[in-house]
Amino acid sequence: MEQQVFGMPKAMKPEQTLYCPGCGHGVAHRLVAELVDEFGLRDRAIGIAPVGCSVFADKYWNFDVISAAHGRAPAVATGMKRGRPDSFVICYQGDGDLAAIGTAETIHAANRGEHFVTIFVNNAIYGMTGGQMAPTTLIGQPSQTCQLGRDAAMMGHPIRVCELIKDLPGVAFAARGSVDTPKNVLTVKKHIKKGFQNSIDGKGWSLIEIVSPCPTNWGMTPRKALTWLRENMLEHYELGVFRDCDAGNGGGA
Amino acid sequence: MSDRVLMKGNEAIGEAAVQAGCQCYFGYPITPQNELTAYMSKRMIEEGRVFIQSESEIAAINMCFGAAAVGMRTMTSSSGPGISLKQEGISYMAGAELPMFFVNVMRGGPGLGNIAPSQADYFQCTRGGGHGDYRTVVYAPSDVQELYDYTFLGFDTADRYRIPTMIAADGILGQMMEPLVLTEYKQPTDLPSKQPWQLGDPSTQEPIWMTSVHLGEGKLEAHNLKLQKKHDLIEANEVRYEETMLDDAEIVIVAYGTSARVAKAAMLKAREAGIKVGMFRPITLWPFPNPQLNALADRIDNFLTVEMSLGQMIEDVRLATCGKARIHLHGRTAGGVPVEDDIVDQLKKILASKGDEIIRNF
Numbered sequence: 001m002e003q004q005v006f007g008m009p010k011a012m013k014p015e016q017t018l019y020c021p022g023c024g025h026g027v028a029h030r031l032v033a034e035l036v037d038e039f040g041l042r043d044r045a046i047g048i049a050p051v052g053c054s055v056f057a058d059k060y061w062n063f064d065v066i067s068a069a070h071g072r073a074p075a076v077a078t079g080m081k082r083g084r085p086d087s088f089v090i091c092y093q094g095d096g097d098l099a100a101i102g103t104a105e106t107i108h109a110a111n112r113g114e115h116f117v118t119i120f121v122n123n124a125i126y127g128m129t130g131g132q133m134a135p136t137t138l139i140g141q142p143s144q145t146c147q148l149g150r151d152a153a154m155m156g157h158p159i160r161v162c163e164l165i166k167d168l169p170g171v172a173f174a175a176r177g178s179v180d181t182p183k184n185v186l187t188v189k190k191h192i193k194k195g196f197q198n199s200i201d202g203k204g205w206s207l208i209e210i211v212s213p214c215p216t217n218w219g220m221t222p223r224k225a226l227t228w229l230r231e232n233m234l235e236h237y238e239l240g241v242f243r244d245c246d247a248g249n250g251g252g253a
Numbered sequence: 254m255s256d257r258v259l260m261k262g263n264e265a266i267g268e269a270a271v272q273a274g275c276q277c278y279f280g281y282p283i284t285p286q287n288e289l290t291a292y293m294s295k296r297m298i299e300e301g302r303v304f305i306q307s308e309s310e311i312a313a314i315n316m317c318f319g320a321a322a323v324g325m326r327t328m329t330s331s332s333g334p335g336i337s338l339k340q341e342g343i344s345y346m347a348g349a350e351l352p353m354f355f356v357n358v359m360r361g362g363p364g365l366g367n368i369a370p371s372q373a374d375y376f377q378c379t380r381g382g383g384h385g386d387y388r389t390v391v392y393a394p395s396d397v398q399e400l401y402d403y404t405f406l407g408f409d410t411a412d413r414y415r416i417p418t419m420i421a422a423d424g425i426l427g428q429m430m431e432p433l434v435l436t437e438y439k440q441p442t443d444l445p446s447k448q449p450w451q452l453g454d455p456s457t458q459e460p461i462w463m464t465s466v467h468l469g470e471g472k473l474e475a476h477n478l479k480l481q482k483k484h485d486l487i488e489a490n491e492v493r494y495e496e497t498m499l500d501d502a503e504i505v506i507v508a509y510g511t512s513a514r515v516a517k518a519a520m521l522k523a524r525e526a527g528i529k530v531g532m533f534r535p536i537t538l539w540p541f542p543n544p545q546l547n548a549l550a551d552r553i554d555n556f557l558t559v560e561m562s563l564g565q566m567i568e569d570v571r572l573a574t575c576g577k578a579r580i581h582l583h584g585r586t587a588g589g590v591p592v593e594d595d596i597v598d599q600l601k602k603i604l605a606s607k608g609d610e611i612i613r614n615f
Contacts, residue, residue: 043455046323049464058462064452066322067464069345072315075307079319079327080453082303083277087323087453105315108308 011036011045013062022222024212025053027179028121029060031189032090035196036063041088046080048073052094053127071102074109077116088199089116096126099135099159106165113170113204117195120161120207123214124233131217135159138236143217158236162209166243172204174243178211178234180226191241203245211237256435262397263427266356266420267292269404270328272438275354277303277320277327279313283335284368285424286358290330310335314342314355321351322463324451326408330356332424333374334365336382343417344383347480348465350450352411354404356420358427361587369588370424372510375565378421379539386477388484390418390491391538393509397431403536405438410491412444414483421538423561425511425590493536494545498524502531504600505549507570508559509535512591516559519596528600538566543573550574555603559583559591563615579603582613 008014011033019025036045042063049057051070058065068076077091091109098106098120106118125143126132133143133150136158140149150158162174173195177188188210195206211233215225241247260268267289270278278297280290290306297304303320307313313329320327331339336357346353359374361367376382378391390410392403403420411418448454452461467473497517499505508516513534523530533549533556535542550556556578558567563584571580581603585591595614603612 043457044453046453055466058460058464062460064457064461065463066319066349066452067462067466068318069315069341072311072318072342075312075315076319076322078305078312079277079279079316079321079325080323081319082305082316083320083325083327084323084453086455089453104308105312108312112305 009033009037011042011062013060015059018056018059019053020216022213022215022225023053024123024179024210024214025121027185028119028210028212029057031185031192032092032119033061034189035192039196039200044086045088045090047090048077048092050093050097052097054092054094054121055128057092071097071100072105073097074102074105074114074118078109078112078114081114081116091116091118093118093120094127095120095122095124095134095136099161107168110165110205110207111168111170113172115199115202116205117192117199118205118207119192120209121212122161122209122237123212124158125214125217127214127217138232141232160237162207162242165207170204171207171243172198172245173206173241175207175241176209176211176237176239178229178239180211180213180229184239194244198245209237211239258433258435259430260397260433261288261428261430262400262422263288263358264292265397265401265433266330266404267296268435269401270354270408271296271300272435273405273408274326274438274440275302275328275408276325277317279305279307279316279320279329281307281310281313281331281335283332285360285370285427286330286332286356288427289356289358310338311342314339317353317355318342318346318349318351321346321353322349322451323453324447326412327352328354330358332358332360333362333377336374336377340383343389344381344385344387345465346417347387347389348385349463350415350480351417352415353417354407354411354419355417356422359421359423367588368424370511370561370590371587372423372512372561373565373586374421375538375560375562378419379541379569387480388416388487388539390416390487390540391421392419393421393536393538394426395510395513395534397426397429397433400426401433402436409441409444414487416483416487421510423511488540491537492540492542492545494542495534495536497532497534499531499533499549501529502553503529504555504557504604505553506530506532506557506559506596507535507546507566508532509538509566512559512561515591515593516596519593522593523597523600526597528597528604530600541569541573546570546573547575547577550577553578555579555581557581557583557596557599557603559596561585561590579609579611581611584613584615
């Protein structure tokens, strides 16, 4: 008897990806889609496509998608979820969107404990505009706008969002994972699942940060990018759960 | 329900919004519209609806974007500096064809300016203010009753055309108390359903993409031409204005909002002095009553615009009248309010002047 053990999630459209070879967005999109299916949320899910490489997330996700202005996704998510509490809102953002231009919206949505999930793809660079410095660019890492490498004295430090936000009372869950290995991908899925469950249970805001490669703008092959991610990004961006309202360390709204 | 009450303008807008079924209100404090946000914080929660004091005007307008996208009757309010911050979101909503009603209780500018009444956001209101090819419908009430009534219409017009609509008020209208009849809201029966496009609705079969981005060659142009058709329809159907004593008029005052109330009193005073003056009051600032003013210019040689700004609405009056008449300006700024006798004096000067001379009060 034949049994299908792997296939395209229903929440994913059968589209060829436009993301660059080795990009982490595809994996992140798919994890979200798998969980939308597993939780049976496709008819009431709304994804937010931010400004950045994932602006065309609608091309891949087979559920409602809205494109928000740069950085404003958490405010748009707030309006949708408050207006239609039976919807399931997935706020998908990159590092520039979430931690630079949209910092205020992020912190205040977290602080209000809004009942949506934020998927934060941190690849330490602006992808769509062609490789400019992000708030999460590492010290010494070169980019189009810090060609000699990021200098803390002039350009500040790479922001650790999970650590920054974990103590806000409205945060139900904050975890950082990486898509560099199959094992880590499965852990990310576990984190997102937790976020989805929190959102369904009305426990508050959940943040899943995904450390992700950008070979094109890092100027590396996909394989080299994964090595660089492991040796550099994971040094600064420690993987783990920083806040879990069910684990007795507070949180929730 | 037709209770007669005494209410502040800002609160009258709030009560009208509640009566009109506003489901979500998002606001941020700014003078001189604070009573409106405060009123909504109480009434919306009493009614079990959504109220959020947002972290910024930018967040408030983007909350409107989200709430409107899931089909809610949605509203925000502010004053000029806050409306400046909201313009990005208003542009996105116009692009995504989302209905939303908002209020600008104008104060003095530019910059932080002051908190005195002003009409200096006329350009900001009528020229979109945000980026790109779009329009917003602008109502300019001139008393508290009209603030109430045009709030109803603002919500309905927004839903009818899927477009942001607004009230342009000023600090005087927002702050003053006047008697008001709390008429009952009756939603028009012909408003289009939101079901085909609202997000998160389990009854919708196909996934919906709500966006203002159209990257393929020619796609944005096609989209904008579709918006333009809607704008043409609004220009044809939604122009509102009031005419007073025009039949025998030799000179016509054009004024809106608070300025129109002073101008009307000035007109009556001038009439007592034997000046044949009438008044034309645009109630929609966009669409502007172009055909009506143009027709008037066929028999009127002199118009005097009275505005609490230094020559903003006058540009629309010039455009409407196509050079057929002399357009004079009585402008006050940054909290200055026109005075009846000054307007009467200027009317006299204009009628005594000759040739192409344009007379302004400053």
